[in-house]
Each structure stands twice: as structure tokens, then as C-alpha cells.
Amino acid sequence: MNVLIVEDEILLAMELSFLIEEVGCVDVGHAMSSADALAMAADLRPDLALVDVHLQDGPTGIDLARHIASDCGVVALFMTANVKRLPADFAGACGVVGKPYSEHGMKAALRYLDICLRDGRAPGLAPAGLQLAPAWAERWGVGDLPRIA
């Protein structure tokens, strides 16, 4: 799975890059502003874009997720400390990983989404650190899975 990092905190982006490679995905690039992210999404067509809500040009991550989905067909996954502020429809993004995420939490989310995007179906319930958008959970058949405590 090809992954684009959209994050204005450069050291977080550096560490994310390692996590992406460690789960067998490819880090295709890194943008710090919504304009750069939009251009890179159009150019590189990644399978997934990890999108922080606050970027160099302000709280533009939510609009960015909508744009890359409608203009380039790129799926976003939000990374934010403020999960509650996301719109109910997740702006078309497939879900959110809350900050501060752990190394394991982010890796588990990436592995899970890699399978979901490849098969069009979830391999089970989402791991603890990942909250799926309702529309994507339905598309991947997560609602049909048995609930476990």
C-alpha cells in the first residue's frame, strides 16, 4: 500500500515514515500544507493519505480530505488530537487515529486498512486505536461482524 504523509510536525512525519515501511507499506511522500498535499495526491495517487487536521496553512485537513477523495479518489485517514471535532461524515475519510497514538496503534491501523483497501472487506473489527467512519465501516462489512466485549 502506498502512503502519503500530510503532517506539519516534521519529526512526527519522520517517525511515521519508519512505521509505514516497517509494516511493509511504501512511504511515497510528505506534505506539510494542504496545497502541497493536494498536488502530491494528484501526482502520486497514493492508496492512503495520513492527514493531520492542523497543517501549515491552518485547520485545513478536513477540507483537504474531501478534495483528495473527490478530485483524485485518494482515501484519507485522519490523525488528530481532537477526534470529537471531526464532522459526522468524516469528510469522506475512512477513519481516524487519535493522537497521541502509539507505535503499535498506528501499525495495527495501517495493517488493518491495507487489508480493507485491498479486499474491499474488513478482516475483523477495527483495532483499538482506529475509529472507522460509519460509511466505510458499512462498505467493508464491519457492521455484520459479531460484537466482542
Place this chain on the structure above:
Amino acid sequence: MTTPGFLPPLTRRRVASREGEAAGRGDLERALAEKTALLHEVDHRVKNNLQLVSSLLLLQARHAADPVVRQALRAAQARINAVAIVHRRLFQGEDPERFDVAAFLRDMVEDVIGGSGRTDIRVTLDLERTDLPTAQAAPLALLISELLGNAILHGFPDGREGAITVTAAREGDQLRIEIADNGVGVPTTGSTPGIGQTIVKHLCSQLRADCQVADAGPGVRATVRLPLDGVH
């Protein structure tokens, strides 16, 4: 004391208060909204900074050539991560002054066991919902992180498979949290206590909790008893 031509002070105050009531309420609402916004901003910064600290330690551990240094940085990172796990949940619930211990323990166990890569350790959770004051969240997280880390590291060395049970139950005016493994047993006698044991001892005294680590034959059972003063 009334000066002719002027309203008495009490009446003046009444008129002023009636006129000012609507404006006063508006001011109060604005002040409250500002305070709430500020609180969210601070919460946002704390979470982002914890993320930065955690990622920095991971980066530094990657660049350490010496395995002992790498291990030390990893241990520090695990402790920061314990604090990060509770913070992720803070301000997401209805009451910012309380946190749900059961939900926290579920997150913590999944993260620590999952992060250890030990798929050969089975985990059973038996957790009763209890809300504790937010002020206790970080020290409790650090305490549980040490005990859980010990169970994995010392209980199941060299890929030995086994099981860990984590229990949280209210007993009278106490919360009992128990981490029991069926591993190789207590290696605590002898040598000077490590930083882990020191952290456990001091955090217990900070939390006014009692911690007993006992031979469970097989394995080890660590029991923490935490006072629940007026917690419901």
C-alpha cells in the same frame, strides 16, 4: 445618608443590576465559552506534545547503536506511552474530571501485549467499570504499565507461551486491580531493586495504594488495592 436629588444607593444598585442582568449573562456566557475553548486548546496541545515526545524517543531509539542504550530508550518510551494512552481518552468522555479505569485497562493491555508482538500470550480481561479522578490517571497508568511489562518480560522469557488475566473489581471502598500470569514465577529476591520496582513503590505511595506481588504457583499475581474515597 440619602443625598436629595439622587436615588438611594440600594435602589441605584437594583436599577443597575436589572439593566445589567442581560448584559451580565451575555458576558458570563462569553467568558464560559472562552474558558471552554481555552481548555480544549490546552488539551489539544498536551496531546500533540505527548505525541511529539513519544515519537522523539522512538526516533532516538532507532538511531542508538548500543543495544543497552536502545533498550533504555525503549523502556522510557513505554512509560511515556502509558501516560499517552490515558490522555488519549481524557476529554473525550462526558466528565473531564473522571476517567473510566476499565476502558483505560482495555486500551493499555491491547497496546502493551500487541506492541510486544507476543501472540503466544493469551489475555483474559474481567473489568468492572469504575471512574476515578483524572488526577490519578497518569500515576495509575505508569503503575499498571510496570506490572504488565514485568508479567510479559519476566513471566514468559524466551518465547515461553502462557496466559495473563487482568481483573478490575470494586471491593467495598477499594478498587482491586490484579494482573496474574502463569509464567515462570517470582524473580524478585536478591539484587538491588531496578527502576521499575522503585517506580511501583513510589507510585503506590503517591496513590495511597497497596501493591502485593506474590507467587501464584504457577506464575505471579500482582494485586493493587486503591482507595475509592467517595467515588461512584
